[in-house]
Amino acid sequence: MVLKRDSSIVKNAIKLKQKKYREQEDKFLVEGIRFVEEAILEGLVDHIFYSKDIYSVNGYERVLNNDLPKFEVDESVIKELTNTTTPQRVVAVVRKPKIEINEDLSxxxxxxxxxxxxxxxxxxxxxxxxxxxxxxxxxxxxxxxxxxxxxxxxxxxxxxxxxxxxxxxxxxxxxxxxxxxxxxxxxxxxxxxxxxxxxxxxxxxxxxxxxxxxxxxxxxxxxxxxxxxxxxxxxxxxxxxxxxxxxxxxxxx
Amino acid sequence: MVLKRDSSIVKNAIKLKQKKYREQEDKFLVEGIRFVEEAILEGLVDHIFYSKDIYSVNGYERVLNNDLPKFEVDESVIKELTNTTTPQRVVAVVRKPKIEINEDLSxxxxxxxxxxxxxxxxxxxxxxxxxxxxxxxxxxxxxxxxxxxxxxxxxxxxxxxxxxxxxxxxxxxxxxxxxxxxxxxxxxxxxxxxxxxxxxxxxxxxxxxxxxxxxxxxxxxxxxxxxxxxxxxxxxxxxxxxxxxxxxxxxxx
The missing domain is CATH 3.40.1280.10 (SPOUT methyltransferase, trefoil knot domain)
Structure with a gap:
């Protein structure tokens, strides 16, 4: 089933293009296989949107073979979630990292x-x-x-x-x-x-x-x-x- | 007199947006007051295009007070000559610099x-x-x-x-x-x-x-x-x- 543009989960993700919502939700959007994979490895991904042509991209299994919630959407939704001219096939909603500070900062x-x-x-x-x-x-x-x-x-x-x-x-x-x-x-x-x-x-x-x-x-x-x-x-x-x-x-x- | 888009001098300048013509003519386009001024000081400017709103910009005299050929054009022509989203009011056709090489390169x-x-x-x-x-x-x-x-x-x-x-x-x-x-x-x-x-x-x-x-x-x-x-x-x-x-x-x- 392909998730529609007007579903609340897509609409909420699109809001994260605005700084205001990123600050409110403490979340942000990450695009592209390599970057989404890194967010997954950091344990920070909430859920993933992908378009069906992701299967034509090398390494798609690195972002799809996991237990995270995943939603197929139209390519137009991926385009709206990202701003790049180079097409991406995957976007993740990611929690902002809280990286611990070295006690002995120098x-x-x-x-x-x-x-x-x-x-x-x-x-x-x-x-x-x-x-x-x-x-x-x-x-x-x-x-x-x-x-x-x-x-x-x-x-x-x-x-x-x-x-x-x-x-x-x-x-x-x-x-x-x-x-x-x-x-x-x-x-x-x-x-x-x-x-x-x-x-x-x-x-x-x-x-x-x-x-x-x-x-x-x-x-x-x-x-x-x-x-x-x-x-x-x-x-x-x-x-x-x-x-x-x-x-x-x-x-x- | 405002020079039209279809005048040959404008059309030749627009061609310089393509690498092929830049190589053929040994010339290129420079935009913005500061950069055009520098090209003038280097003695490399062929001629200058400007739109009438240049007079609203600080420092316009640095590119207009000289003996170089200057042509007023519509803002739309300036836009076509440049690719910036930030509006420029001046574009110059500039000869490629031939800077002498230090004999003792190190x-x-x-x-x-x-x-x-x-x-x-x-x-x-x-x-x-x-x-x-x-x-x-x-x-x-x-x-x-x-x-x-x-x-x-x-x-x-x-x-x-x-x-x-x-x-x-x-x-x-x-x-x-x-x-x-x-x-x-x-x-x-x-x-x-x-x-x-x-x-x-x-x-x-x-x-x-x-x-x-x-x-x-x-x-x-x-x-x-x-x-x-x-x-x-x-x-x-x-x-x-x-x-x-x-x-x-x-x-x-």
Missing amino acids: FVVVVDKVQDPGNLGTIIRTCDAAGVDAVYIIKGTVDVYNDKTLRSTMGSIFHIPILYYETFKDAVENLYSMGFNIYASALDGEDLYKTDLKGKTAVVIGNEANGMSQEDIMLCNKKIRIPMIGRAESLNASVAAAVIIYEALRQRL | FVVVVDKVQDPGNLGTIIRTCDAAGVDAVYIIKGTVDVYNDKTLRSTMGSIFHIPILYYETFKDAVENLYSMGFNIYASALDGEDLYKTDLKGKTAVVIGNEANGMSQEDIMLCNKKIRIPMIGRAESLNASVAAAVIIYEALRQRL
């Missing part, structure tokens, strides 16, 4: 009003790869559970604890209370490669267009600068994040 | 079949920032003069020499003849942070989904690996490029 990345979902997702993926202990997200940053952000995380959303703060001040107070140094990127900062990042280190990544606000920079106790010796005026936000995060990892290895 | 990035225009543009921007001497682009890589690539370069397309090679083998032969070490990224490579990148260094960035082909890896004399200590299986291509390029810069500074 390497944190603070994302302060990054706007581009691709940048945020890529930063989360880089943090995962570099063994960052937690990502702090300040209100005003694009939603982590936005479909574009999720796609860019490549599954890292399930690997790394993410904490949310109403204000940058709240986040830095928490970090200072644990003895962190907090590093803002600023043009008048110390050369990244002359900065010691081996202690308790929190790196702040600011907005793509405007960087961090002066107010937020003043709340940090350290300023760093990525050397730029060519004619480019700045780096892409997720690139700048990666250069700093990986220099910290290099020093800490 | 730091080169080879882009081997990167497919995503955003990644390619970001890699070129990072190369510019890190003082890379030249970017070698292997056939099969997305076009540099694609509008999305250009947008991601943030103007760096005008700052750094770009050379094109039919095959990866041609590129490495050129590099070996100058005494370069050529570094492939590979899972069984040497730890990036234990690798000496101070000599004549060419870093190869492979395809996003598949990395470099085994054949191309075998043409390199060195293999490196970015340490990954978390659960992420890989890094975004432009992030991986940045981590390696900036480690080379750190060692060379």
